[in-house]
Amino acid sequence: MLSVYMGEYEGNNVRVTEDGRFSVYDVLAAFVKPTVRNGKQSKEINPTQLFKTITDKNPEVLQFSGKFKFPGRGQRETPVANEEGIYQILMLCPGRRGAEFRGWAAKIVRERREEENNPELALTRGRQRAINSWKKQGLSDSHIEERLEGIQKRLTFTDHLKNHGVTGFGYAQCTNAIYLGLFEATAISLKEQKGISKTQNLRDYLDEDEVREISISEDLAALRIKKKKVMGNNECAKVSFESAQSVKNFLNN
Numbered sequence: 165m166l167s168v169y170m171g172e173y174e175g176n177n178v179r180v181t182e183d184g185r186f187s188v189y190d191v192l193a194a195f196v197k198p199t200v201r202n203g204k205q206s207k208e209i210n211p212t213q214l215f216k217t218i219t220d221k222n223p224e225v226l227q228f229s230g231k232f233k234f235p236g237r238g239q240r241e242t243p244v245a246n247e248e249g250i251y252q253i254l255m256l257c258p259g260r261r262g263a264e265f266r267g268w269a270a271k272i273v274r275e276r277r278e279e280e281n282n283p284e285l286a287l288t289r290g291r292q293r294a295i296n297s298w299k300k301q302g303l304s305d306s307h308i309e310e311r312l313e314g315i316q317k318r319l320t321f322t323d324h325l326k327n328h329g330v331t332g333f334g335y336a337q338c339t340n341a342i343y344l345g346l347f348e349a350t351a352i353s354l355k356e357q358k359g360i361s362k363t364q365n366l367r368d369y370l371d372e373d374e375v376r377e378i379s380i381s382e383d384l385a386a387l388r389i390k391k392k393k394v395m396g397n398n399e400c401a402k403v404s405f406e407s408a409q410s411v412k413n414f415l416n417n
Contacts, residue, residue, distance in 0.1 A: 177190065178194060181244060184363065185232065185245060185246050186244060186246070188215055188242070188250070189211040191253075195254060196262075222256050228252060229253070230243070230245070294312070295312075298368065310375045310379075311367065313379065314375050314379045317379045318382060320383075321386045322335060324386040328396075329395040330396070334397030338385070339351065341408065342404050346411065346412050351366055354366055380411050384411060385404040
């Protein structure tokens with residue numbers, strides 16, 4: 165049986181399977197809140213009945229949802245869906261929240277069409293969306309600048325890896341080599357140490373110095389890989405590890 169971690173949606177716990185499918189009932193319970201109208205509060209929604217209403221009217225929903233039995237006493241099989249499936253379900257929710265979600269989705273579609281016609285607009289908006297998200301996470305302006313610079317350097321690093329024969333898992337292998345050289349831990353281990361889920365971006369939870377050390381290590385690794393004409397997953401990972409160790413040793417002396 166797949167293990168489970170607890171996600172969060174608008175302050176409510178949402179169960180998520182390890183392969184990234186969300187409990188439909190948990191999402192609906194969090195999404196469709198009771199409303200106050202004419203001084204009277206509506207009843208709490210029954211997520212089981214709401215999902216039945218949605219699927220009775222739109223049976224195609226069942227095609228992108230499955231069943232999963234979460235661990236725990238008395239648990240039964242419950243509908244689960246991936247992120248795309250959850251969006252499909254929320255689009256069909258009745259009432260104010262459903263209408264709000266449909267309006268949000270329409271806005272996103274319009275913006276993406278605008279960005280297809282104007283790629284520079286996509287870059288500008290994408291950068292601003294990232295900045296807004298980091299600010300919500302509590303990152304300082306200097307930390308955000310460090311992340312933006314680190315992303316650009318990361319792209320340069322992966323371009324070098326591609327040009328030197330790195331494929332498939334090799335990118336993760338080289339990244340883990342950087343982490344091992346600097347922190348003596350893989351990405352998964354670092355996430356466990358910091359108490360973040362597998363789906364979250366590790367670098368958003370590192371401090372400014374750690375992000376800077378990674379960027380310097382990736383720069384050095386890219387330079388050495390190019391200069392030595394290193395090729396392939398294993399050899400590039402070896403150079404990445406040695407470069408990160410060099411940075412660590414330099415900073416510790």
